[in-house]
Amino acid sequence: MPVPISASSRGSHGKGAGLGLALVSALAFGGSGVAAKPLIEAGLDPLHVVWLRVAGAAVVMLPLAVRHRTLLLRRPALLAGFGLLAVAGVQAFYFAALSRIPVGVALLVEYLAPALVLGWVRFVQRRPVTRAAALGVILAAGGLACVVEVWAGLSFDAVGLLLALGAACCQVGYFVLSDQGSEAAEQAPDPLGVIAYGLLIGSLVLTAVARPWTMDWPVLAGSARLDGTAVPAVALLAWVVLVATVAAYITGVLSVRRLSPQVAGVVACLEAVIATVLAWVLLGEHLSAPQIIGGAVVLLGAYIAQSAAPAKGAAEPVAAGGGAERELSARGTAA
Known part of the structure; x- marks a missing residue:
């Protein structure tokens, strides 16, 4: 059902709910690596794990896609952009980067997205960005550099x-396209329908890239090792699909609608912190002192940004009157 977001609901209560949803989304996304890594170590190709993740989530969301089939005619550009950028693009580019540069470096570059979101808001939408929000992004990026220990890999590949x-x-596209619900409640597309079609489109694109017919399917019938403990591979896959994808995307999109793309983007940096902590607890990958300090700095940056940046429903100057439909049209063209 549609999720109406009235102007009165974008006050402190809506902002608090949005922050909670953003944290849940970061936790869900952050847990994907802990479950996916044992599957990869058991013999699955990383790109095949990505395909299983997206295609499985698309199957789960298929009934919602059928229910909101009118979106195909009403918002084709939005659905195509979400599927290509927010789903297939982020996954495909990230895993391709991992084949050439260290994981920490790739993760740090990917999580420059919040800074790029601020650039979109400031220079494309021509909306003001508070100094505190900018400071929060700087702190989050600096802390993230410590979390991933970027200095450990200096042999960069262009x-x-x-x-x-x-x-x-592509991650910028996720936050910006998720923000399209700023229209009147009766005009705003249902977020669940957008996610469902985004996953369907993303799974089609990834099918052509991953070629799942070459996958080692028997791996899923066996078990994988989670810090020395045997866990059914299908259970790990279920976590990746249901929690780290379906629940993560739903809470992430809803959080953007209650906060703003720049604030939700900074909070999403917590994903790296959460992923590192979960890897420490569940996989035995211990944190160093700089990583712990960096995690605290990321938390501080996210808090400063979300507490100081105005809610998107607040009165704030916007150049050239950019109404919701005009902004959506621009995003669809860019997509």
Whole structure:
């Protein structure tokens, strides 16, 4: 059912709910690596794990896609943009980058997305950005550099960095397209329908890239090792699909609608912190002192940004009157 967001609901209560949803989304997304890594170590190709994740989530959301089939005619550009950028683009570019540059470097470049979102809001939408929000992004980016220990990998590959930057740009598309619900409640497309069709489109694109017919399917019938403990591979896959994808995308999109793309983008940086902590607890990958300090800095940056930046429903100057339909049209063209 549609999720109406009235102007009165964008006050402190709506902002608090949005922050909670953003944290849940970061937790869900952050848990994907802990479940996916044992599957990869058990013999699955990383790109095949991505395809299983997206295609499985698309199957789960298929009934909602059928229910909101009118979206195909009403918002084709939005659905195509969400599927290509927010789903297939982020996943494909990120995993391609991992084949050329260290994981930490790729993750840091990808999570430049919040800074790019601020650039979109300031220079494309021509809306003001508070100094505190900008400071929050700087702190989050600096803390993230400590979390991933970027100094540990200095042999940069130009193509790899460009691929990681492509993932960051696609992640910008995720936050910006998720923000399209600023229209009147009766005009705003249902977020669940958008996610459902985004996953369907993303799974089609990834099918052509991953070629799942070449996958080692018997791996899913066996078990994988989670810090030495045997866990059914299908259970890990279920977590990746249901929690790290379906629940993560739903809470992420709803959080953007209650906050703003720049604030939700900064909070999403917590995903890297959460992923690192979960890997420490569940996989035995211990944190170093700089990583712990960096995690605290990321938390501080996210808090400063969300507490200081105005809610998107608040009165704030916007140049040239950019109404909701005009903004959506521009985003669809860019997509």
